[in-house]
Amino acid sequence: MAQEGTSRGYTDAGLMCPYSSLTTKELQQNWREEKRQERPRWLLFELPSHRVRETVFSRHVVYEIVIMRSGSFDSHRVSIERRYSDFAKLHQTLLDEFQEELDEILLPKKLLTGNFNPEQLLERRLALQDYIAKLYAKRCVRYSEHFANFFTHQEMKKAHNLLRAGQFTQSLELLQLVLEIQEKLAPWQSPTFMVPTLAALAVCHRDLEKPEEAYESAHRALPAVRRYRLNAMEYHAPLLQMLVDLGYSLGRPVGQMQEELMALRDAERGRVDTRSLKEIVVHKFV
Missing domain, CATH: 3.30.1520.10 (Phox-like domain)
Structure with a gap:
């Protein structure tokens, strides 16, 4: 049985070895790819x-x-x-x-x-x-927030001014530029660095009647907010509420997020932000 297991690519611990069926050339290619991904993207x-x-x-x-x-x-x-x-x-x-x-x-x-x-x-x-x-x-x-803000703050402020004026298409273009810059700077910034941008994108997409895009932007922001709530606590409940609302209209499963929202409100009674995500976004960068 041990020989049979080994021939099928199992280790002594009984777990499948993912590289057992690969040729030497394929192993070398995988190794080079892994090393390339490990290199910092300067x-x-x-x-x-x-x-x-x-x-x-x-x-x-x-x-x-x-x-x-x-x-x-x-x-x-x-x-x-x-x-x-x-x-x-x-x-x-x-x-x-x-x-x-x-x-x-x-x-x-x-x-x-x-x-x-x-x-x-x-x-x-x-x-x-x-x-x-x-x-x-x-x-x-x-790793300084000041350095990152040098490349994004002016555009973020202008985007939020446009959003407050109801010019969602123009705001969206600027926010997408900011997000691209932040994605490049992200390895050296806080995990919550992009949350305000993703939240504003979700609001713009929703007001432009693009629920799929709004859902994806809000959903992308949620993991960082969940993990680092002290840095982004005001976004937690509003993001969940938007995702639940959009999820219903899109036919997405929302039960788990609805339970999370209810538990959050029960546990943080009086401290959870009751504003909508849009209300939070429009007050940013004033």
Whole structure:
């Protein structure tokens, strides 16, 4: 019997060995794939362009920042625009928290003359690209909420302003951009980092009468909220309520989530947020 079990790919413990029927070549390919997945997906930041933005009262330069994964072709390169003043604000915020770690990292100096000279702008752009790379190389910065917010806060605030104005399609486009950026930054951020974005996406999809997309966004946010309730407690009951409501209309099983919602309200009586998910979302980034 032992020989029969071994020939069928069982270990001495009686468990199936998943690699027993694979050829040496297939084993090597699996091993390489596992090693590739274990490697950290580092990010690269490029500043490929800049432009002069003019308003009635001001004229300033904005720099395009492209964020991409290293190691392979990244088909989901995303970009944002930031002014020099945004870099300066980030630098000061990081210095306040990590003074000693950032002693050797200098923000490129502000141009006092020739602000719109093409050669000086090119030099400034390359210097800012190098600056972001040096910041990212610091572990404390990679894991900093301030660093992540530099790439998402402006877009999140604008998206929520659009949502409050009922412009759900425009809000949705910005929120999807934010989510792509957050997915790239996620390995170094709190597991609840994307919860506000997913909640806002769920609200937009629901108001645009896209219940499937709303359900998927809310459902994706739920595991992090369940596990890290102290960081995202206000979302727990509202997410469950939306999922139960949408689940009924979509014919999804909702019994377990309904029981969870009832148990949560019984256990946390007086402390569970009774607002709807939309009410929570519209008060964010005010």
